[in-house]
Amino acid sequence: MSAPFAELRHRLLSLWNLQTPVLRGSILMCLSTLAFSVMHVSVRSVSAELDPFQIAFFRNLFGLAFLIPLLLGNGWAQMRTTRLGLHALRGLVNIAAMLMFFTAVATTPLAKVTALSFTAPIFAACLSVLVLGERFRLHRWLAILFGFAGMLIILRPGLAIVEPGALLVLGSAALWSTAMIMIKILSRTDSSIAIVAWMGIFLCLFSIGPALMVWQPPSPGAWLWLVFIGFSGSIAQVSLSQALKETDPTAILPLDFLKLIWTALLAAWLFGEIPDIYTWIGAGVIFTSGLYIARRERRSARQANA
Template sequence: MTSSDHKRSGLPDPVVAALLALGACVFFSLLSASVKQLSGELHGFVIAFWRNLFGFVFMIPWLWRHGFGSLRTGRFGTYLFRSGLSVISMMCGFTALAYMPIANATSLSFAAPLFATILAALILKEQVRLRRWTATLLGFAGVLIVLQPGTTDIGFGEILVICSAFLTATVSVIVKTLSRSESSQAIVTYMVLLSTPLALGPALFYWTWPSLESWPYVVALGFFGTLGHLCWTRAFAMADASAIVPYDYSRLIFVTGIGMFWFGEQPDHWFWVGSAVIVAAGLYIAQREAFLRRSRGSDALAIQATVESAQPGIAADLNSTPASRISRNPE
């Protein structure tokens, strides 16, 4: 949807941005469902490779249009490290879906902002006050409610999701440091270019070719990811990051429905209680982060949220997103 399209529709920008954000969450949920569907046939490492490869294919038009001039950098090592962590995080998350319900995996993945708060304090030396620490602790209490340690065994899938969330938080800290000196185009493009070859090596150890019936789901990995990120970045272009980030939690509703009707999964009441606590804590941290960023005259939350969501395979025009207008000094 272009700007002229929504102006003709008579809808204000915040409403269109909300619809785009919700659309993105639907596409991301369908991406997770495609991974879950393929997990019965392919190893998570192999699925991650196909996700990156088809993401790269959908990224080609953007690369063709913008070229590689923005890729000159003196921080290639940081880009390589960041891409490696992103690939490991994706492999952990995709593999986990073979062992646990899709809704539970999504709920636990929302622990990433909680880990990010801790890492920001330890690594970036950000000042985290009592209210954010309290929200972080409550969020981890929600994680424990979902996991129910002591009453049920914490399985391999749950461990993988927690590891994936921690790595996602680590990547967000690296993105913050990169955004001080690097363009948003370079941050995203390097991830796309590096992630596919990095994902291939581990995938070869578990390699099997998809069956003929599975190829539509393999292609869907790139298709739904691209549509989701296109909607997500355009939503950020039309509204404040603090207004868009909370919509990400609607994925929990969509994946729960998909899990129930597609995979026959039935979440228990502890899932809903724990998820509510995690979401509430995450929303508070996001709003508090946005307030602090505004008070410092910076939109760094926008680039962090936009680029964090930018898994390999985005054919979005980043020049239309807030990431292209970010201050080079987010602190």
């Protein structure tokens, strides 16, 4: 029985390898955005029964379980590191961001959550100057101001009630951007396998405590949701990582906007949530700002290496 499956796998891999790197990266990026959206919808669904802190623990636990075959296939030697403390600090920052984000997903319109999450690269651009000492560039700061203008379009402070969940998303985005800076530092010495593996381990460790404070036994239906959240989250992360390896990130970053489209469609179908025009306009402004920053930084890096 294994021979037909092996032959099918060989043919599919051959067909895959015949495609251009940009097409392969685009397909994987689309898969990643869909998986992220499905995970967010799943978190919202199970949050009616379980606290977001407990959901975050199981997302990390099952996510790590799905990554174990990848770790075994690449060898445990890939996990060697001389920066365990920085890995731990990154895990602490990540779990704080995840707890804030999952709480927002449970209480705030999903399209708005996704739109505001696009601010993470903008926060990262600010931190790159302050923490990594990257050059001050006028175009970067103009793009950052443009991105924050998009945030104000969505929130409309003074004209509409600013939901606590929206502020949690922004806090989460700021923390995610801090984690991005840590990844840049870790990538100078550690393998990508080590970075992913240690993140999974520390996320599990740091999420146990908050989960125990609100613990209640999940129902059989909730267990299915929790496993699915871990699976879809792992698919999203692995697909994104592989997509960025296949081709120039700036070639596929525009597809990240699909997250908002998938999420809006799923939220409208399952929860009856229809995003207002301000969410779409603000998301477009924020996303354009982040994309511009990414393209300019990529161009600057190429010129520096030329």
